[in-house]
Amino acid sequence: MNPVPVSLPFTDRSEAGRRLAERVRPFAVRDPLVLALPRGGVPVGAELARLLDADFDVLMVRKVGLPGRPELGVGAISEDGHVIFDDLALARMRIPRQALAETVEAERKELERRRRAYRGDRPTPRITGRDCVVVDDGVATGGTARAALHMVRQADPAQLVLAVPVAAPEAVASLREEADELVVLSAPDNFHAVGEWYRDFSQLSDGHVTAILAERGRAHPPADVARGVRIRAGEDYLDGDLTMPAALRGAIVLAVGEGRTDPRWRAIASVLRRSGYATLLLDLVTAGERAEHAEGVGTEVLGERLNAAVTWLRRATDAANEPVGVLGSGTAGPAALVTAAERPRDVGAVVVYGGRIDLAEPALSRVRAPVMVLLESGDSFVRELSEWARGRMAGPTDLRVMPGAEQLLEGGQEWRQVAVETLDWFDRHLSGSGD
Template sequence: MHVTGTHFTHFADRTEAGRRLAARLGHLTGPDTVIVALPRGGVPVAAEVAAALGAPLDICVIRKLGVPYQPELGMGAIGEGGVRVLNDEVIRFSAVTDEQLAEVERRERAELQRRARRYRGDRPPADLRGRTVVVVDDGIATGSTARAACRIVRKHGAARVVLAVPVAPADWTERLGEVADELVCVDTPSPFYAIGEFYADFSQTEDEEVLRLLAEAGGDPPAANTGVDRELLLPVAGVGLAGRLTVPAGARGVVVFAHGSGSGRHSPRNRHVAEYLNRTGLATLLFDLLTEDEEPDRRNVFDVTLLGGRLTAVARRLGAAEGGPDTVVPETRDLPLGLFGASTGAAAALHTAAEL
């Protein structure tokens, strides 16, 4: 086992931490290397490593199996592909029965599959067989998640496992030396209380950022055969609502996005979904249901009558519903209409579906 590390300085954020970590991993550059991130915080770090090494980026979705009456105590972990890693000592000590273990695993397996679908979409997991797999997180605290991740990628066929993090406790090699062939860390400060204390910005990594980074690393192509891709300002009930209209050549229908809980047309998650729909031949309109002046008032976010009324008006302007010629967006004239609603936007979509 090979270990690297140095003296400590703070990281500005996960991106900087990833760049500094990547500088210690240059010896792993090669066609057989795969970078596997632990979502969510490990993804921005791993994205920098993958870019520096020119390696593919994937995720390792893990769910802890908690003791039924003490869920914070892990008795094992599960990963994709039916992989399961158990801590027999904890199971015996906690007197967990086979039936209890099966019930916990059933529940956590459903959540694991949900999260994997959310993050990976229709991309298959990377093939790890016979490859060098670099497991990356934003830091090590207890090491239980990292231990499970290393064992899981090993069970998926990794020939060599490297555990790489920006920061970890001084004794991390003693805790994790047996699960990886190589341990790489930028800094191992002491005393060590929490990972976040060593980052100037340790704000939560949102799902939208995870989706964006995975899409960029995967080289998702832009929408094919785009006939129209332009910004719109839609006058509705005395206000102007900004939107982005994309119409592929030969579009078969148009999907209007109704964002909820303050999300808007710039949401990486919604843009990722829209790009996928564009590639399948569907036009999309992403627009903001609220103006910038209205967004700070949270009451507007939950005013379904307001949101639904605006969504209905926009749908009519697309020419996908009844309305005069002066209300039609020419590029979508006569196209069948679909609504994509999220959060309170889903309620607005139901309102519009009923209205039309």
């Protein structure tokens, strides 16, 4: 990601973390973990993790400086013991790696001391399969950040992001290939040192770091409460998964024809829950219909089933008085519009992903809830039908084409953007919509 102009300097590291949050949010979707480089990256990362509702920990990396000139970094050592040298810089100065042996050993000892001080007996956080955001207060040469990224990459994260408020342009260029995404708020041409770009760049002690880590530990929210549910819809029963966050601000029904157990749908539901929404993941096609390979369950029938699910959510859960949104995908897309038309006092906003929304034609004129249409591709015929349907709705609508989103259930990564767009739409339109 390219740097964008921002107002500098930052007030302090916490403000820098707050300003990073919106730029990082689209990349911190799957069970996100913020990993801060001590010491300066810790207050930045703590604020970022708070705003993203992500897990937070430190990533132990130490710069290797020249003997007698420790501020001049020529390498870095990571917690796993791996050492990365800036061989170009060493070659320019005609310094062999062997000349740094004592410095490397000293930094290993300091790294272990800090690891014990900051983490104690607490195990290192799980990285595999998660969106990991490595954070520092700035990047001058890039050596420390490179070592940190190499260390995290070895643990096989789902996505690896480097996020820093300010960096030297040369460092940005050299680090671009090291992470899946690079978020840098500013890379000034006149960059000399990280501290120049903060009004308050006070030195941090080990005590500051451990206090921030302890505070984050105390602030960690209680676990979500999840359970499988069966909802009666006329003569049929629908299978679903209901998860209630501890701090509830609304509820979202994620309706699919079938396939609610797909990891990507569960990840999208997780994004919504981290923002305070209860989620009901629901298959609108029954188990019996799936077993019989039934096809062509009509929009009206699916709409009635989704209507029954919203009624159940209102009556049988703590979401009775909370605003409700509906995300309908595929064949459940037009059903979501039918339900919005039938339940205007209950459904506060709708997102439709894929599907033929024109199939909800009889109900469109009664849809007053705000509707976001996410198209799977730029196919002109599908878009024409969607625009036609939008024009018949009574409430505000928007339409976005998600490039590559047809791969959502085929192993692609585009579901991340679907999750972000969905959360943004519900955040904008569900506030105050509850009865």
